[in-house]
Amino acid sequence: MFSTNFLTNRAVVFTSNGDPMKVVRVVSFPNLPPPRPKSVNIRYILSPINPSDINVIEGVYPAKPEARADLAQVGPGSAEEPCFIAGNEGLAEVQEVGEGVGGLASGDRVVMVKPQSGTWSTGANVGEQDVIKVPKIGRAATISEVQGATMSVNPPTAYNMLNNFVELRPGDWIVQNGANSAVSAQSLWPGFSSLENELKELGATHVLPLELLSDRSARSRIKEVTGGANIRLALNCVSGPTTAAMVGLLGPDAHLVSYGAMSKRPLLLPTSAFIFKGLTAHGFMQNRWYRENDLEKREELMNELAKLMVTRKLREPRHMILDIPRTASDDDATSKVRDIIEKVTSGKGMFGRKVLLRFEN
Ligand SMILES: NC(=O)c1ccc[n+]([C@@H]2O[C@H](COP(=O)([O-])OP(=O)(O)OC[C@H]3O[C@@H](n4cnc5c(N)ncnc54)[C@H](OP(=O)(O)O)[C@@H]3O)[C@@H](O)[C@H]2O)c1
Structure with missing residues (x-):
């Protein structure tokens, strides 16, 4: 004792x-x-x-x-x-x-x-x-x-998913679910409209509740907002049926990167997205990235994230x-x-x- x-x-x-x-x-x-x-x-x-x-x-x-x-x-x-x-x-x-x-x-x-x-x-x-x-x-x-x-889990996950799958250029569009999660937006909201405002303040252009993803008018509104642009990257931490609806927003040869399954439901994707639109689906795990990259790469990534933090690009x-x-x-x-x-x-x-x-x- x-x-x-x-x-x-x-x-x-x-x-x-x-x-x-x-x-x-x-x-x-x-x-x-x-x-x-x-x-x-x-x-x-x-x-x-x-x-x-x-x-x-x-x-x-x-x-x-x-x-x-x-x-x-x-x-x-x-x-x-x-x-x-x-x-x-x-x-x-x-x-x-x-x-x-x-x-x-x-x-x-x-x-x-x-x-x-x-x-x-x-x-x-x-x-x-x-x-x-x-x-x-x-x-x-x-x-x-x-x-x-x-800084070891969520920011590097977001950074790597944005940088390692599709070469994004200014003006390109991405779509993501779980946008109010710490990986996505690091945000607080007491109701949908304030969540929407806050996510927009962080850089989101259009914010939709998950349930509306398959709604026709919401989808045409997204087309309007993006000018019908080819959305080539989708980030998914929810999985389940709503992710199939999110994939429906993507253009040809797009990439879906899944990094979580908050809904605890399997990822069911329409076969047509692969056959007719050339979708590629990936999984991402930050820990695997850490295992596959040496300490020098890890330091580089941490420095990059720290720079984004001190310049308030990453809050x-x-x-x-x-x-x-x-x-x-x-x-x-x-x-x-x-x-x-x-x-x-x-x-x-x-x-x-x-x-x-x-x-x-
Ligand atoms: N693969 C990787 O390397 C990696 C790295 C970091 C995180 N992750 C994963 O990413 C996910 C988010 O992590 P986080 O730290 O950002 O978590 P967090 O800040 O706690 O956010 C959780 C998010 O999940 C949503 N959510 C919870 N239950 C849900 C449901 N049943 N259906 C739909 N959405 C639901 C929440 O939305 P509401 O607030 O509206 O419920 C919120 O947007 C987790 O699955 C985590 O394991 C993976």
């Missing part, structure tokens, strides 16, 4: 896959020992809750965090009951540097290179190669904590921060985390906001 004075760290853990409202809990654990050689101790500043984090806990996502034997001493994590810390993305600060670490110093802001690092936590010991410094652009220009915490997602106070018991913290996961999963009361966890420590 540890004295509570030493239990200054916390993490959201699960020991089996299932309904996050039942399987996640918050545990406290002792101070980290000094970092091993070639490793650093980091303190997480902000860690988002992304849809894929929920899927990892449910066990329906093709990625799994490593089991954490080091937590066995505080309860979960025995050989019989492996324990995992949730969370893939986050912004952290280097606190202590181990022997032989070259490129990192105490105080550096970093994001994770290693997927499923267990970012829903106060801190961790990580290999120096498992994190990458957040770029600074120019002398003083820097990005916000929220932008740093959310921080609309968000809310869930603070877990140091004084909250593990049970209270567990309730808070479960409540917010329930809201994120149902979408109720979230108004499109990305939730970020912040543990006081």
